Amino acid sequence: MTTTDPTPTAHLVGLGYAESSLGEVEAAGFSVSPTPDGDGLAVRGTCPRCGGPTATTYRYGMPGLGTKGLRSWFAGARTRPAEAADPLRSEAHFCECGHAHPGMPAEAVFIGCGADWRIRSAP
Numbered sequence: 001m002t003t004t005d006p007t008p009t010a011h012l013v014g015l016g017y018a019e020s021s022l023g024e025v026e027a028a029g030f031s032v033s034p035t036p037d038g039d040g041l042a043v044r045g046t047c048p049r050c051g052g053p054t055a056t057t058y059r060y061g062m063p064g065l066g067t068k069g070l071r072s073w074f075a076g077a078r079t080r081p082a083e084a085a086d087p088l089r090s091e092a093h094f095c096e097c098g099h100a101h102p103g104m105p106a107e108a109v110f111i112g113c114g115a116d117w118r119i120r121s122a123p
């Protein structure tokens with residue numbers, strides 16, 4: 001392998017699942033970019049808890065992902081256009097590293113270690 005590893009932190013795949021709020025973390029390491037199909041924004045970064053790569057997509061016109069539970073997306077009458085917001089700092093982020101950490105409940109909405117965090121606002 002000659003490619004540079006973009007994730008210097010090892011992914012702690014053996015870490016037990018736990019719903020834990022990590023509070024605010026530094027924005028360093030997180031990025032926002034338009035999705036390839038152009039109808040949303042993708043927030044990418046490294047989970048501060050398990051160290052796994054996580055990516056969350058925010059669709060324009062869809063309510064934010066600030067609450068756990070997909071049901072509210074469809075039940076909600078109000079929508080908040082993503083282009084008017086900064087999803088990196090306005091939304092809570094949940095670990096979506098894609099690895100089912102040990103003990104993860106079957107009903108978990110996000111496949112990951114259960115951590116959630118917010119990005120610290122720029123000073």
Ligand SMILES: [Zn+2]
Pocket residue numbers: 047048049050051052095096097112113114115
């Ligand atoms: Zn995680």
Ligand SMILES: [Zn+2]
Pocket residue numbers: 011012013047050051052095097098099101112113
């Ligand atoms: Zn993980």
